[in-house]
Amino acid sequence: MTRPRVRTAVLISGRGSNLKSLIEASASPDFPAEIVLVISNVESAGGLAFAREAGIATRVIPHKPFPSREAFDAEIDAALRAADVALICEAGFMRIHSAWFVKRWENRILNIHPSLLPLFKGTKVHEQVLAAGAKESGATVHFLVPELDSGPIVVQARVPVLDGDTVETLSARVLETEHTLYPEALRMVAQTLAKRSAGA
Numbered sequence: 001m002t003r004p005r006v007r008t009a010v011l012i013s014g015r016g017s018n019l020k021s022l023i024e025a026s027a028s029p030d031f032p033a034e035i036v037l038v039i040s041n042v043e044s045a046g047g048l049a050f051a052r053e054a055g056i057a058t059r060v061i062p063h064k065p066f067p068s069r070e071a072f073d074a075e076i077d078a079a080l081r082a083a084d085v086a087l088i089c090e091a092g093f094m095r096i097h098s099a100w101f102v103k104r105w106e107n108r109i110l111n112i113h114p115s116l117l118p119l120f121k122g123t124k125v126h127e128q129v130l131a132a133g134a135k136e137s138g139a140t141v142h143f144l145v146p147e148l149d150s151g152p153i154v155v156q157a158r159v160p161v162l163d164g165d166t167v168e169t170l171s172a173r174v175l176e177t178e179h180t181l182y183p184e185a186l187r188m189v190a191q192t193l194a195k196r197s198a199g200a
């Protein structure tokens with residue numbers, strides 16, 4: 001018996017290379033998640049093209065016209081519900097959600113962060129790693145909670161920091177790892193959700 005695939009949305013703000021890796025992984029019919037919607041808050045986000053090429057529905061919802069985080073999140077929430085989404089992957093989505101949204105989608109939002117959390121939270125992550133003289137970095141996929149970059153970890157992968165690394169060389173090495181890590185995490189979480197909803 002084939003289980004129904006978990007209807008998944010990806011939220012982006014830019015390049016979308018992680019989105020691309022998720023689209024590629026989910027192109028296989030036995031992958032437990034199906035990407036049904038891509039939402040960007042930035043109209044010019046390069047990643048939208050990957051979704052369009054794959055025939056995935058896209059929505060552009062710029063955050064600026066909304067008077068509050070809650071109002072913006074309410075619009076995102078409505079789009080997700082209209083598409084009957086069960087799981088969200090944030091992939092370079094550069095907005096912090098309201099507590100209301102995070103609670104509403106509790107245990108249903110994944111995020112990828114380019115460090116070995118709990119180390120090096122926030123922005124300019126590779127700068128932070130290099131400035132600290134760390135010998136190792138990596139990537140983390142975790143569930144979203146209201147505290148930034150702090151939710152339960154699903155998977156992590158280590159990446160060496162090499163002598164002479166720059167932000168560019170380190171971020172490229174970490175990104176390559178992200179592209180296998182995120183599909184792996186989505187597979188694990190979607191498998192669990194699919195089993196749960198099938199009552200298995």
Ligand code: GRF
Pocket residue numbers: 014015016017018019047091092093112113114175178
């Ligand atoms: C990635 O490094 C991800 O870890 C971080 O933002 C970047 C997004 O890159 N959250 P892309 O848009 O997926 O190429």
